[in-house]
Amino acid sequence: MVTETSPSPKLVPTAGSRNRWFAYASPAVFYPLAGKLIPWFFALAALLTCVGLYIGFFIAPTDFQQGDSYRIIFLHVPAAWMSMVIYLAMAFWAVIGLVFNTRLSSMMASALAPTGTMFTFLALWTGSLWGKPTWGTWWVWDARLTSYLILLFLYIGFISLQAALDDARRADKAGAVLALVGVVNIPIIYFSVQWWNTLHQGSSISFTAAPTMVATMLWGMLIMALAFWAYSIAAALTRVRCIILEREKRSDWVRELVEKQS
Amino acid sequence: MWLNFSAVVRRDLLLSFRRRADVLASFFFFVLVVLLFPLSVGPESALLKTIAPGIVWVAALLASTLALSRLFAADFADGTLEQMLLSPEPLSVIVLAKITSHWLVSGLPLVLLSPLIGLQFGLAGDALVALFYSLLIGTPVLSLIGAIGAALTLGARNGGVLVSLLVLPLYIPVLIFGADAVVTQIMGNSGSAQLMLLGAMLASALALAPWATAAALRVSVE
Numbered sequence: 001m002v003t004e005t006s007p008s009p010k011l012v013p014t015a016g017s018r019n020r021w022f023a024y025a026s027p028a029v030f031y032p033l034a035g036k037l038i039p040w041f042f043a044l045a046a047l048l049t050c051v052g053l054y055i056g057f058f059i060a061p062t063d064f065q066q067g068d069s070y071r072i073i074f075l076h077v078p079a080a081w082m083s084m085v086i087y088l089a090m091a092f093w094a095v096i097g098l099v100f101n102t103r104l105s106s107m108m109a110s111a112l113a114p115t116g117t118m119f120t121f122l123a124l125w126t127g128s129l130w131g132k133p134t135w136g137t138w139w140v141w142d143a144r145l146t147s148y149l150i151l152l153f154l155y156i157g158f159i160s161l162q163a164a165l166d167d168a169r170r171a172d173k174a175g176a177v178l179a180l181v182g183v184v185n186i187p188i189i190y191f192s193v194q195w196w197n198t199l200h201q202g203s204s205i206s207f208t209a210a211p212t213m214v215a216t217m218l219w220g221m222l223i224m225a226l227a228f229w230a231y232s233i234a235a236a237l238t239r240v241r242c243i244i245l246e247r248e249k250r251s252d253w254v255r256e257l258v259e260k261q262s
Numbered sequence: 263m264w265l266n267f268s269a270v271v272r273r274d275l276l277l278s279f280r281r282r283a284d285v286l287a288s289f290f291f292f293v294l295v296v297l298l299f300p301l302s303v304g305p306e307s308a309l310l311k312t313i314a315p316g317i318v319w320v321a322a323l324l325a326s327t328l329a330l331s332r333l334f335a336a337d338f339a340d341g342t343l344e345q346m347l348l349s350p351e352p353l354s355v356i357v358l359a360k361i362t363s364h365w366l367v368s369g370l371p372l373v374l375l376s377p378l379i380g381l382q383f384g385l386a387g388d389a390l391v392a393l394f395y396s397l398l399i400g401t402p403v404l405s406l407i408g409a410i411g412a413a414l415t416l417g418a419r420n421g422g423v424l425v426s427l428l429v430l431p432l433y434i435p436v437l438i439f440g441a442d443a444v445v446t447q448i449m450g451n452s453g454s455a456q457l458m459l460l461g462a463m464l465a466s467a468l469a470l471a472p473w474a475t476a477a478a479l480r481v482s483v484e
Contacts, residue, residue, distance in 0.1 A: 164415070178414060178428060182432070
């Protein structure tokens with residue numbers, strides 16, 4: 001872990017001033033804060049994963065129809081939820097960066113994209129593994145699966161577009177426009193099981209009615225979702241620190257940091 | 263605003279007719295791709311009839327993504343695009359005019375040729391009509407959505423492949439409903455529900471895509 005000094009006093013406003021929190025919009029001020037938060041979130045993710053998987057494998061009952069093969073739900077559903085939440089977060093930060101012309105917001109969006117891609121791929125893969133014994137097929141072109149596959153390609157397109165553009169600010173803004181255009185896919189994925197006849201089952205959990213699944217299964221899924229959430233935050237913060245160092249490499253504070261390292 | 267729109271349409275049509283080779287290239291690409299499939303899967307007519315809607319639609323998608331690079335590239339290269347961005351006319355109107363003329367030279371020929379291609383694949387009657395209408399409503403949507411991708415990748419490295427990567431996922435709903443309209447018609451039911459959904463996509467693309475394209479242009483031409 002890199003040890004760094006806090007940024008020089010002129011970068012952090014005095015206590016009691018109104019825009020104290022806005023100081024963290026500066027990459028120099030945010031960098032050490034992220035550094036302090038990362039170990040806590042990784043620890044939380046590890047702890048919640050252990051608890052969630054324990055509940056999933058040892059406490060949740062065997063399913064009446066599917067036997068024990070349903071237990072992959074404790075990876076599949078939280079990964080799917082996280083991939084959609086991360087896309088919304090990524091689009092949110094990208095749009096903030098586009099509208100307010102802040103660098104750090106766009107860096108955060110770029111940092112979130114690979115984690116979102118990974119969770120999308122995980123959900124697709126675990127879904128396939130689950131589908132074979134239960135539905136009899138690895139894949140089906142119904143509305144939910146097709147729109148979810150489109151989400152994977154939207155993530156890949158976002159990463160490719162930013163990789164192909166050399167000018168960092170242009171890449172930030174172009175990615176923001178693309179993320180915003182793609183955000184219409186998220187409600188389509190979510191409502192696809194209601195709007196169409198799909199092989200993928202409908203929602204067992206809704207905001208307006210009691211869940212239709214056993215409480216221990218539900219708790220296992222929610223705890224795994226929180227675990228993945230903590231992991232995503234930790235991974236994104238780690239990645240954004242790397243992006244900050246790359247993008248701000250000509251500034252004084254980064255030069256001092258590098259000098260202290262060597 | 264109408265004067266502005268018609269002036270840009272007329273200018274782009276004139277420029278396209280001066281470079282007919284570029285325009286015809288993507289048209290012949292469409293015809294060639296469609297021809298490749300009977301050669302590869304064999305001439306059995308029942309099979310061809312089944313896969314015809316999908317093939318024609320995928321070929322239309324690929325021809326559309328190929329033609330997209332022509333939309334803004336020439337104007338970007340000689341500085342006209344920058345003048346369009348600086349003009350007091352709304353950029354969305356100028357963009358919509360460019361997309362319209364682009365569709366007229368690259369999308370409309372595909373639509374007009376489609377009944378002939380449908381006949382080659384053994385489609386008849388209502389299925390041909392459904393194919394024609396699905397492409398008539400669908401190809402403008404492809405041009406509108408594709409314009410966003412073209413604007414984002416203006417002058418980027420590897421732009422041709424990159425624009426396909428960005429734009430094809432967004433094309434997938436159009437492809438699904440367009441091909442499904444024809445398939446439903448072949449099976450004897452009416453494809454009008456899918457055509458109406460395509461119409462809804464066209465309406466929302468007409469409203470939103472020029473604005474998104476204008477935003478993307480302002481990002482790319484800075």
